[in-house]
Amino acid sequence: MIGRETTAGRAVKFTFLGLWLLFTIFPLYWIAITSLKAPGDIFAYPISYWPETFSLENYRGLFGKANFGTYLTNSIIVATVAATVATAVSMLSAYVLARFEFRTKSALLMAALVTQMIPAFIALGPLYLLMTDLQMVDNRFGLILVYIAVYIPFCTVMLRGFFENIPDALEEAAMIDGLSRFATLFRVLLPVMRPGIIAAFIFNFVNCWNELFLSVTLMNSDDTKTIPTALNGFISSFNIDWGSMSAAAVLTIAPTMLLFAFASRHIVQGLTAGAVKG
Amino acid sequence: MPASSAHTTAAKEPAAARPTHPKGAPPAPGRRKREFTTRRGLVIAAYMAPAAIFVAIFTYYPMVAGSQMAFRNWKLADLTDTSWVGLKNFQDVFADPAWGTVLTNTGVWVVASIVPQLVIGFALALWLRRRFRFRGVYQALIFFPWAISGFLIGILFRWLFNGEFGVVNDLLQKAGIIDEPIGWLSDPQTAMAAVIVANIWYGVTFFAIMILAALQSIPDELYEAAALDGAGKARTLFRITIPYIRTTLALTVLLRVIWIFNFPDLIFGMTGGGPNNETHIVSTWMIKITQQGDYGRASAIGLLIVAGLLLFAIFFLLATRERKEARSR
Known part of the structure; x- marks a missing residue:
């Protein structure tokens, strides 16, 4: 060969x-x-x-003195809810961008691309002011809203790639059979797309789970901190307790590594083929 | 930020993977020709609305609102005076004695990270092209760094490079390369080298994956023909492989440069910009200033970043296009 x-x-x-x-x-x-x-x-x-x-002393210490259980719960809630909503919302926009031709389409794709080029940390200050006005600082719901917005664009582009791999004939047949467009999307396309949707969800989840700067900016109180924010607190202290730190790192990395191992094939496919085009 | 693992690329995809609709070509017959009706417009609007609203409020609004702060006095400590100050924030940025170091570091960080990432990633891709036993497992294993956030990678390597109890010193001493432990992260020179090593560790996989995907799109016949002509390994690589995947290579490098430029997470976790502000790059510097509450100056740096990236992208695209035209002549 x-x-x-x-x-x-x-x-x-x-x-x-x-x-x-x-x-x-x-x-x-x-x-x-x-x-x-x-x-x-x-x-x-x-x-x-x-x-x-x-x-296992380091792990015991982490949950005992460091309040790690709270951070873990916060991270699980925020990442699960944000990833679910972001994936669902992106599915709708990806569907339209894959299946329809309309005048503003390329502008919309460009708008998505721009958010990928300009990093999220560029607007930390103004975002903090906005969230203060909305009274959503130190609020898990507020952080969830921001995460949804941040991860929609890439998720849309990724899912669009998966939609385009599905032949039109499938949904045309369903619609001729009298199914509405919405029902077709959920009953016909969604099952076929399942691997792609799972990959997109995992990708969003891992990104929310790992995100640092937005949560550091928006979450100050100990009750609402996510894991990365808490770890940032650990390293800011004068003497780093490497025992707790390493245990925390393992607990943070393990779930994302498992998820990635589970979905790596689809993620790679989404990145190499579904990514930014148009 | 890790989302950024996502700042990705249009790799050349295997040709038959999907029906293509060339840009600007007339719409294919059938469904796509259906004319615009109010009903269709409403469907499109309804499906796009949730995504558009989220992104508009929490991404675009802060970005646009933030850009005018660059020209105002806007300090979190005292919000009573937010008067317009013209270019003062920009002058403050340039006047800061640390700014020169920050710029130099950014250049070193980008170039010294991307070159090894590209070379090693390319080599891995070439070696992974041919099937061998456990290739799938191997790919899954070297994929692991990707699941980890840049921030945590910084923390991981901060521990590895620890001056007193770090394993890097121990290994180097065992190998007889150094006699005394080095305080890697307390000396600016070695600290910069250490964060770059961590970044290479993280980024090679991305190149390997992208280049491997592109390599698999090269038809075997080209190699067969080259072999018949008696072309050697090096010749085949430079005359066939690289020219064939040039577009993918260029795009991957372009996106990667932008992404590494905008990748404060790792340095943030590993050195926090220290010692003595000596490992800051533009993006970590901007975050530091944001955290100090000087939103005006931070926004000024933000605008500089956007302008710089835009110029770079245009320049890079022009440079790579030029070469293509020259070749086809």
């Missing part, structure tokens, strides 16, 4: 692939191992790469 491989070539190739894999995995391994060491062992010398005793 692509030329023949020599034995030496193969050796070079697999050596490099192996080294890169090692380099990729090692930081993740290291944070996990750190979190499982007894708090005293983290700062022991020589550094141990495989602790003699494993301990």
Whole structure:
């Protein structure tokens, strides 16, 4: 297929692939191992790469003294609600942008593209003032509204790509059978699109789960903080408690890694094929 | 921000993947030709409305409202005086002694991150093109950094590069490369190198995925013909592979430059811009000033960012188009 491989070539190739894999995995391994060491062992010398005793002390401390349960709950609520609404709203707009031709269409696509080029942090100040006026600072509902708005444009573009992969004939047949457009969308297209919709949802969820600057700006009180905001508090303190920090990092990373592993094929497809076109 | 993993690209897609509607071409017969009716307009408006309203209120309004702040005195500490001050905020930005460092850092950060990302990503893509056992597993594993936020990656590497208990020092000492532990994040030079290493770790996957997708669109016949002509490996790479995926490469690099430029999360988590403001890039600098409550000056930097990116995008697109025309002549 692509030329023949020599034995030496193969050796070079697999050596490099192996080294890169090692380099990729090692930081993740290291944070996990750190979190499982007894708090005293983290700062022991020589550094141990495989602790003699494993301990869950760091995790216990996190939920005990650091209020982590509250942050976790906030993150789950905010990310779930925002990702669900953003995906649902984007489905409607993506459907129209995939299936209709109209004059303002390219302007709308351009408007979506612009939000992707200009980062969200550029308007942190004005957004804070707006949310203050709406009395939605330190308010999970307020943060949810902002997240929905921030993740709609890319989600729309991604879902549009998936819609365009579905032949028109399917819904035309359904509409000839007397189904309304709305019913067709939900009963005929939605089941076919399920993998794409799940991928879009996961993508939104992970983005909301990870988002830092908007939540740092809008959430100040300890009751409403999401995990990244709380972690930001951890690193701002003079002495970082690496035991709690590593445990918190593992708990933050684990769910998103599982979700990505589950949906990586569809996400890659959405990114490489469905992305910005038009 | 991680959404940004999303600032993505139009990679060349496999040709038959979808029906294409070339821009500007007359609409295909049938459904698309249906003329505009009020009913159809209402359907379109109703389906677009929720998305449009959300984005208009929480994204566009703050952006537009924010841009006029750049020309006003607007400090959170004292909102009684929000008078127009002309270009004073911009002058303040340029007059700040740290601004020069911030600009230099931004250039170093972008270039030193993107070149290795591109080279390693390209190599991985070439090596992953041919099927081998566990290729799927391998791809899934190197995909992992992507699930993590830039901020957390910063925290992860902050721990790895820790001066006293960091594993990087330990490994380098074991390998005999250094004798004494280095305080990586307390020295400006090494701190900048460290954040760039973390960024390379994060960004290679994106290039690998995009380039692999593009490589798979190259027809095998081209390689067969090249082999018949006796072209060597290097020749095949530079004469066939790279020219064929040039558009994808250019677009990926363009979007990636913009994205890395706008990627404060990692530095924020790893050094917080320190030591002594020496690892700030434009985006982290703007956030710092926002957090200090000087919205006027922050907006001025915001406008500078947008203008800079716009100029870069135009320049880059022109430069890459030029080459294409020259080639076809």
